[in-house]
Amino acid sequence: MAETIFEVKNLAFTYPKNGVQALKDVSFRVEKGEVFGLLGPSGAGKSTTQKILTRLLKDYGGLVRYRGKNLREYGDGFYEDIGVGFELPVHFSKLTAVENMDFFKRLYQKNIDYSSLMERVGLGEDKNRLVGEFSKGMKVRLNFVRALLNDPEVLFLDEPTNGLDPANARIIKDLVWEFKERGGTVILSTHLMNDVEELCDRVAFITQGVIREISTPRELKIKHGRREVRVEYHENGRTKDKVFPLDGIGDNPEFLEILKDGSVETIHSGETSLDEIFIKVTGEEISHE
Amino acid sequence: MNKFGILMQDEFKRLAKYNIIQVSLGVTVLWLAVLFLIGRNEAGAFIPLFIFMDVSMMTMLLIGAGLFYERQENTLKTLMVTPVSTPAIIASKIVSAVYIALQSTVLIALAGHFLFDASINFFALIPFVILIAVAHAVIGYLVSMHVRDFTSMIAMLMLYMFIFAFPSIFYAIDMIGGGWETLLIVSPSHAAMLMIDFSFGAEGIGTLTIIGVVYLSFLSIVLMRFFVYPKYIETAIKE
Ligand SMILES: Nc1ncnc2c1ncn2[C@@H]1O[C@H](COP(=O)(O)OP(=O)(O)OP(=O)(O)O)[C@@H](O)[C@H]1O
Ligand SMILES: [Mg+2]
Numbered sequence: 001m002a003e004t005i006f007e008v009k010n011l012a013f014t015y016p017k018n019g020v021q022a023l024k025d026v027s028f029r030v031e032k033g034e035v036f037g038l039l040g041p042s043g044a045g046k047s048t049t050q051k052i053l054t055r056l057l058k059d060y061g062g063l064v065r066y067r068g069k070n071l072r073e074y075g076d077g078f079y080e081d082i083g084v085g086f087e088l089p090v091h092f093s094k095l096t097a098v099e100n101m102d103f104f105k106r107l108y109q110k111n112i113d114y115s116s117l118m119e120r121v122g123l124g125e126d127k128n129r130l131v132g133e134f135s136k137g138m139k140v141r142l143n144f145v146r147a148l149l150n151d152p153e154v155l156f157l158d159e160p161t162n163g164l165d166p167a168n169a170r171i172i173k174d175l176v177w178e179f180k181e182r183g184g185t186v187i188l189s190t191h192l193m194n195d196v197e198e199l200c201d202r203v204a205f206i207t208q209g210v211i212r213e214i215s216t217p218r219e220l221k222i223k224h225g226r227r228e229v230r231v232e233y234h235e236n237g238r239t240k241d242k243v244f245p246l247d248g249i250g251d252n253p254e255f256l257e258i259l260k261d262g263s264v265e266t267i268h269s270g271e272t273s274l275d276e277i278f279i280k281v282t283g284e285e286i287s288h289e
Numbered sequence: 290m291n292k293f294g295i296l297m298q299d300e301f302k303r304l305a306k307y308n309i310i311q312v313s314l315g316v317t318v319l320w321l322a323v324l325f326l327i328g329r330n331e332a333g334a335f336i337p338l339f340i341f342m343d344v345s346m347m348t349m350l351l352i353g354a355g356l357f358y359e360r361q362e363n364t365l366k367t368l369m370v371t372p373v374s375t376p377a378i379i380a381s382k383i384v385s386a387v388y389i390a391l392q393s394t395v396l397i398a399l400a401g402h403f404l405f406d407a408s409i410n411f412f413a414l415i416p417f418v419i420l421i422a423v424a425h426a427v428i429g430y431l432v433s434m435h436v437r438d439f440t441s442m443i444a445m446l447m448l449y450m451f452i453f454a455f456p457s458i459f460y461a462i463d464m465i466g467g468g469w470e471t472l473l474i475v476s477p478s479h480a481a482m483l484m485i486d487f488s489f490g491a492e493g494i495g496t497l498t499i500i501g502v503v504y505l506s507f508l509s510i511v512l513m514r515f516f517v518y519p520k521y522i523e524t525a526i527k528e
Contacts, residue, residue, distance in 0.1 A: 054370055056526040079372040090363040094306045103302075106295045107371040146367070 005067060005154055005185045006030040006053060012061035012209075019186055022048040024209040030187060035180055037200035038189040039278070045209040046189035047087065050156050053187065054084050067284055080109055083152030087159050089139035091144075093132030097123060097142055100125070100131055101149060108150035117145050121171055136163045148179070155179055157188045161195055173198055193278055205281050212281055224277040231255070233263040292373050307358060309351050310392075316347055319394040322507045323402055329405060337482075337489045338402040338461055343393045344418050344506040345425045345481050346454055350446055353429035354385045357442055360433070365525035377385055379513075379521060383426050391415070392423035407489065414488035420502065421481040424509045427517055428477065434520045454478040461486075470497075 011026040022045045028037045039044045051057045053064060055071065055078060064071040072080045085100060091100045097118070105111050109175050121141040131142065140163050147155060160176065161169040166288070176186055176199055190196060192231070196203050197217050205213045215223070227246035232239055246269070304310045315497055320339040324332040358364055398414060401407035432449065436442040453476040459465045460473060461482060473479035480501030487498040 051526060056366075056369055076372045076374050079370055082370070084370040086363070086366065088363055090367040092303065092306075092359075092364055092510075093362055095303070099302075103299050104367065107292060107368075107373050109372075258348060 002031040002033060004029055004065075005032050006187070007065040007068075008049075008053070008062070009064075010062035011049065011052060011064065013045075013057060013059075014051060016059070022209055023052075026062075026206065026209070026211050028204050028211060028214055029186060031198035032185050033180065033183055034201040035176065035188060037187040037196045037198055038187070038206055039191065039193075039203050040189075040206035041191060043208075044206045046206060048209075049206070050084075050158055050187065050189055054082065054156055071144070077220050080150060081152060082154045082156060083147035083150060085143050085147035085155070085160055087162065088154045089134075089136070089143065090130075091131045091139065091142060094130060096130055097127045097134070100142070100199075101146065104146055104150045110151050112149060112151045114145055114149060116195065117148060120175065121145060122168065128272050132187065137165060137168055140164055141168060141172070152184070153238055154185045154187065157186060159190055159192075161190075161192060191278075205278075207281075219279055224280060228269075229255070230268045231258055232265040232267075234265060235263060239265060293377050293381065296377060297384060300381045300385045302356065302387075304389070307355060309355050310389065313347060313351055313389045313393060316343065317396050320393075320397055324397075324400065324405065332405045333401070333407045336405065336407050337363060337485045338395050338458065340394050340414075340418070341461075341478075341482050341485050342454075342458075343397065344390045344421045344485075345478055346446075346450060347393070347451070348386055348390050348422050348425040349429035351389060351429075352382070352426045353433035353442060353446060354439075356382070356430055356438075357433045357439060360524060365521070366527075369522075369525050373516070373521060375525075379518065382430075383423055386417050386426035386429075387422045390418055394418045410488050410490065414485070417484040417488055417502070420505050420509070421484060423479055424481070424505045424512075427444075427509050427512045430517050431512060431520070433516070434524045440443070449479075457482045474500060474504070477505060477508060501513060 007029050009027050010022050012021070013023040014021045018263050025047070026049060028036070038049055040046055048057065052060050053066075053071070055074070056164060058072075063235065066074060071078075091097075092103070095103070101118075105114070115124075115127075118124055121144060123138060123141055123145070126138065131139065134142065140160075144157075147157070155176075157176070160172055164172065172194070176188070180186060186199075188195065201218055202214060202216055203220070204211050205215075213220070229244045229246055229249060230241060231244065232241045234240070242254075242258075244252055249255055320343060322334060327335055360429070369375070369377075394414065398407075398409050398411070402409055409417075428449070432445045433442055436445055456465065457473060457476060457479040460470070460479075474497065483494055483498045483501045484505075487494055
């Protein structure tokens, strides 16, 4: 059985300053080698959860175990193990990309040679430019490189593809995938369905500080998806569409007739996109209040 | 190299990149130029005053500004998730503040000693300047972590100077009378002024100087432990 990396039980957190109860009851486990997604709308508590797991917030209720040991018992050595990719740019703007990486790199015992990674994320040419001159997407990519500097076992990513064009988002996703293939564990928070669908082994839906559901992206689709088929076909020179139930579709005469007479233009299975599930799960919860 | 050494090295590198060391040196050169303009006979009286202004006000301003930049860049947060302890990070910043203060002090004091015949007790001056720099760096940090933007930081520092530093300067140049002495002792600036005056052989202020030393030490520790340290962590993790 895989080793449990994080075990989170009844996590609760209130920001002392404004009394906002960001987390009410959050429990989940993250196993070694998986990509675990925290998915939820803005303000749900994703970043707060990550900040607790990365020991930035300490006055939480509930229990967090990292590799079987209470997270509170770890010292700064914990950070040798993990890499944290923040949502916002976090570099010295008057230093070049290389100077930034060299600075952070020396704080760790274990290092990677980051230059090939820098090339991979398309910053090879700009590595000697001041980070202050970087575009937003370039800073996001540099954040990602920085998170991997110490060759971590666990990678935390907060909205890793936010602000990236599709090509660069692709590269980051590939790198996350490769990290996982090497045995790494990833905890990723996002509100982008695309990221979840492509990257996550399991995903926790979180809204208003409570986990509503933990599942695989596939199970979610099956569970919340409509079991139906939508067919577009032409009839008398006009395009029409009709929806058929998936159950017993092989014996549905009307459906078979459309197939046979060759008038079909498109067929879509009715599996709901995760986008719709997101709105359904999170939207429902909001309207309950 | 150990982690603290690395932090120190990088702290200095950044102070240079952000022109903080250069600005500090530039200001020192200005002080020296003014001393020459004042002329050999009169300059001696101004040396302690210039050292005071440099070590208290420039430290606050430069160190406050440095931290303010870092705050804006979110790099404090990045450091929080590396295997270096927060006290080590803060300590590296305080040490760099002390370095900048000492650099100016030594230059002005050496000029005073060799060119303006000032009598200086270096064995008092150097440790006193270290203490003054630490206290004012701590105050500078506190201010820069509590303000929203650069303008309000400058405004806060100016306010601080009006309340604490200027009365001591007025007192030093006899613009306000001796009756204020007891009131001024609660001012970190005045404690600093006393300590520097003492190093320049001022007489009859031994007891007050000791009170000043105790006060600044106490103030630095309390502000650091109960205000700067927790506020630093809060500031660092905030998005
Ligand atoms: N530093 C803070 N101080 C006070 N309240 C905060 C702070 N950070 C977050 N909150 C509050 O806690 C709640 C959860 O915020 P959190 O940042 O965890 O959400 P999120 O799921 O990451 O949202 P997003 O998708 O917008 O990043 C929100 O109501 C937010 O207003
Ligand atoms: Mg967030």
